[in-house]
Amino acid sequence: MRKLAFLAPLAATLAVAAMAQAQNPNVNVTIGPDLQRQVEKLGDREVNEQIAALQTEVGKALAQRYPGATANLVLNDLKPNRPTMEQIRQNPSLDPIRSVSIGGAAIKGEIVTADGQSRPVDFSYFSPNIRDVWGYSVWRDADRAFERFGDQIERGRF
Structure with a gap:
């Protein structure tokens, strides 16, 4: 009887975890051809970090609005506000503090x-x-851009 008392909460916990896993959205992000040409200049690591940030933001929004949904996204454009480490390495005349530009993303x-x-x-x-x-x-x-995109998904715009 004691074994059953131990296994019952464990089974319930596993069942809830399995249901949550089944409801987790799947977010697939690929890089568009225009951005692919820029990855070398921006830096692989930094672009991959931005892809991960987009996946996280969209995943949270989909879980709120469309549980169990799948997002297949193409990151077409990505612009930093300040030079990335790779850009500074390639062009030492850039100032990591004073060099500022218009940034954003297109999805x-x-x-x-x-x-x-x-x-x-x-x-x-x-x-x-x-x-x-x-x-x-x-x-x-x-x-x-990722935050606003997530907000638009949560509001049901997409």
Whole structure:
């Protein structure tokens, strides 16, 4: 009887974990051809970190709005606000603090809901003006683009 008392909560926990795993959205991100040509200049590691940030943000949004959905996204454009480490390495005249530019990201693709409906995705955000760039991180506007994209998914725009 004691073995059953121990196994019952364990079985319940595993069942809940399996249900949560089944409901987790799947986010696939690929790099578009234009951005692929820029990866060498931006740096592989930094681009991969941005892909991971996009996957995390979209995964959270899909879990809220479309549990069990799959997002197949193409990151078409990615621009930093400040020079990346690779850009500084390639061009030492860039200043990691004073060099500021308009950043952001462009995303296309589709969201396939758990019931099989396909919803097209086309989203981009870039600072409209150099005066609108705020924050001190290299990828602030790209992060803002991912956050806004996640918000749009949660609101049901896509």
